[in-house]
Amino acid sequence: MEAEKRTLYLMGTVIQLWVDHRQSAYLLDQAEEKLIDFEKRFSANDARSDLMAINQQSGLKPVRVSRDLFDLIAIGKEQSVLADSFLNIAIGPLIQEWRVGFKDANFPTESRIKKLLPLINPENIKLDTEKQWVFLEKKGMALDLGALAKGYFADKIIAFFKSQQAKAGFIDLGGNVLTFGEAQNHEDGNWRIGIQHPFLPRGNYATTISVNNQSVVTSGIYERTFNWQGESYHHIFDSQTGYPIQSELASLTIVSDESLTGEIWTTRLFGKEPAEIIRILRGIKGIEGLVITTDGQMAHTEGLTSEG
Incomplete structure (x- = not known):
């Protein structure tokens, strides 16, 4: 070997x-190919990713996704809705507003944050296990799996x-x-x-x-x-x-x-x-x-x- x-x-x-x-x-x-594929499909920073397809249809319609992406979203929601959990996969709007770690990082106004808070409730992530559908109930919601992926x-x-x-x-x-x-x-x-x-x-x-x-x-x-x-x-x-x-x-x-x-x-x-x-x-x-x-x-x- x-x-x-x-x-x-x-x-x-x-x-x-x-x-x-x-x-x-x-x-x-083979491992490199798998990781490249994961990045393409699970990314919250690539408008062409499967995850972003869900975000782009928030408040409009459910999106059918691959089994592995669906399973991770389901795990993420389960952990996000727990009363004492600081994990929240619906945090996307805050991540994109602050942009910490990116060149265009921004300090939002208090009024802007107040507008975003109703969009980060993980209870508004709706899942259909049989059809592998993911639906974000409110327009402007966005998933971010960076805490788990x-x-x-x-x-x-x-x-x-x-x-x-x-x-x-x-x-x-x-x-x-x-x-x-x-x-x-x-x-x-x-x-x-x-x-x-x-x-x-x-x-x-x-x-x-x-x-x-x-x-x-x-x-x-x-x-x-x-x-x-x-x-x-x-x-x-x-x-x-x-x-x-x-x-x-x-x-x-x-x-x-x-x-x-x-x-x-x-x-x-x-x-x-x-x-x-x-x-x-x-x-x-x-x-x-x-x-x-x-x-x-x-x-x-x-x-x-x-x-x-």
Whole structure:
């Protein structure tokens, strides 16, 4: 078997792929094609995508979509309507108004935000499972799957590697990491995943955690920001206010078996205070977490192995 690595530039980020298989190059070619296809169909920034077809018909008519896109939207709605969830796949109008992370980032007026808030209610996403129809009840609504999509894609790529009997594999979608099999460069076979330091340039780690056959997903207020009148604003929004979430949390890392699970919980919990997040995670079987506060303190659940 010959392991190979590949670097891709898709979805606005750097993607690292690694697989150990007798036909590694072929598997990487297939994985690249899948990721390009996912980006084309699931993008909220491409007017030609399948997701944008739904948004363009908001308030007008339902749109039939592929099974995988429908399934992710259904999962997203289920997680968005929970009373204590900060995840909201109907957040699209706010994302597009603020444009944090883009060159045309904008600070909306209070009146503009008030007009947008009625358009981000996930209860107004209507789904027909049998027909695979998605309908946004109010004109101007827009789905954005950015809080879930990378985890979903990572799970699909690693499942493909496994289906081809690969010995081991790894995918990093800009900080969303999923591993399987043994890491070749460590005697214990575990992968070492660096957790970005929220106050230092990318590539500087606050700590490193050890995982095997697990996903590591980190969300942080440092990922995309813009400055306006001397204040810095990040890209994680509060659906109740229309403004970026304000808390003592700088970053949240979730370790889980599936990457989509990590995406769900980093977003669901991000609006809560760090101590409460750790308390909640202690009661959830099968996942571990690590928080870094805005004043640089770090805490993690007992089952997490942290180094340095």
